[in-house]
Amino acid sequence: MNQLSIRHLTGIRGLTRNDLDLIFQTAKGFKEVINRPIKKVPSLRDITIANLFFENSTRTRLSFELAEKRLSADVVNFSAGSSSVKKGETLVDTVNNILAMKVDLVVIRHPHPGAPDFLARKLDTVVVNAGDGTHEHPTQALLDAFSLLERLGDLEGKNVAIVGDIRHSRVAISNILCLKLMGANVRVCGPKTLIPKHIQTLGVEVSHDLDETLLWCDVANMLRIQLERQERGSVPYFPSLREYAMQYGLNNERMNRIDRPITIMHPGPINRGVEITSDVADSAHSIILDQVENGVAIRMAVLYLLTAKG
Numbered sequence: 001m002n003q004l005s006i007r008h009l010t011g012i013r014g015l016t017r018n019d020l021d022l023i024f025q026t027a028k029g030f031k032e033v034i035n036r037p038i039k040k041v042p043s044l045r046d047i048t049i050a051n052l053f054f055e056n057s058t059r060t061r062l063s064f065e066l067a068e069k070r071l072s073a074d075v076v077n078f079s080a081g082s083s084s085v086k087k088g089e090t091l092v093d094t095v096n097n098i099l100a101m102k103v104d105l106v107v108i109r110h111p112h113p114g115a116p117d118f119l120a121r122k123l124d125t126v127v128v129n130a131g132d133g134t135h136e137h138p139t140q141a142l143l144d145a146f147s148l149l150e151r152l153g154d155l156e157g158k159n160v161a162i163v164g165d166i167r168h169s170r171v172a173i174s175n176i177l178c179l180k181l182m183g184a185n186v187r188v189c190g191p192k193t194l195i196p197k198h199i200q201t202l203g204v205e206v207s208h209d210l211d212e213t214l215l216w217c218d219v220a221n222m223l224r225i226q227l228e229r230q231e232r233g234s235v236p237y238f239p240s241l242r243e244y245a246m247q248y249g250l251n252n253e254r255m256n257r258i259d260r261p262i263t264i265m266h267p268g269p270i271n272r273g274v275e276i277t278s279d280v281a282d283s284a285h286s287i288i289l290d291q292v293e294n295g296v297a298i299r300m301a302v303l304y305l306l307t308a309k310g
């Protein structure tokens with residue numbers, strides 16, 4: 001099959017294994033393109049894409065914009081902070097006004113879970129989710145799996161630990177769904193308060209012991225503590241960042257206790273010294289910058305395949 005089974009990419013949920021293989025195979029070709037002296041191809045000439053960011057972003061936003069430009073699309077960028085959303089305009093009105101300017105595809109990041117699905121139902125245009133609240137971040141999971149395939153060859157039977165703030169993490173949910181489709185064994189690890197109650201229904205193991213988890217895993221994906229989502233009245237999810245780092249932070253001392261190399265990932269942005277120390281984040285075990293590089297190729301593949309479908 002050389003076509004995706006979906007019209008919109010609102011989550012990993014809904015993708016098939018064939019979809020994943022097609023996206024990875026297409027991204028591989030685009031990765032070659034973006035490493036050539038001439039990094040641009042005309043694939044999306046005459047296609048207009050709007051990047052609608054209702055929440056902050058560095059990597060995802062730049063990566064989508066670069067992917068669109070490498071494919072020769074016309075690009076318009078929208079930030080909620082400097083828009084008429086501040087004057088009370090609704091999401092649908094905002095997006096409909098942008099679409100009236102003849103936009104073919106929208107990439108949306110929004111703080112509310114389900115906002116991309118809502119737009120996909122309401123609008124006659126292709127929608128790509130760039131992260132919606134605590135729900136999903138599908139292109140992050142795709143670039144993570146692609147980076148692991150490059151490093152490990154195959155994910156079937158590999159043990160992948162996702163460590164930290166699972167409760168607030170759209171990256172964790174999308175990664176779990178994607179890794180399970182690829183045949184990996186997935187374990188989430190973190191303090192009880194940061195692990196959602198029914199997470200096992202996604203087919204993952206749960207641990208609260210990082211040192212034991214590091215002995216089990218081939219890959220440790222260290223998630224950011226989402227400081228902006230830690231409010232729950234007067235009771236914090238964990239006593240202090242210092243205590244969190246002692247229990248769940250990845251540092252060289254912990255790495256030295258493992259008898260074999262493991263691959264270290266982080267979706268960014270990193271709280272250095274909290275979930276991971278600089279010596280580990282910048283070590284040869286880390287594929288953090290490969291993840292960022294692969295983000296452009298993966299997003300090129302997604303945009304190309306969705307627009308090719310029409």
Ligand code: CP
Binds near residue numbers: 267
């Ligand atoms: N990984 C990720 O989504 O980073 P940004 O929030 O900077 O886009």
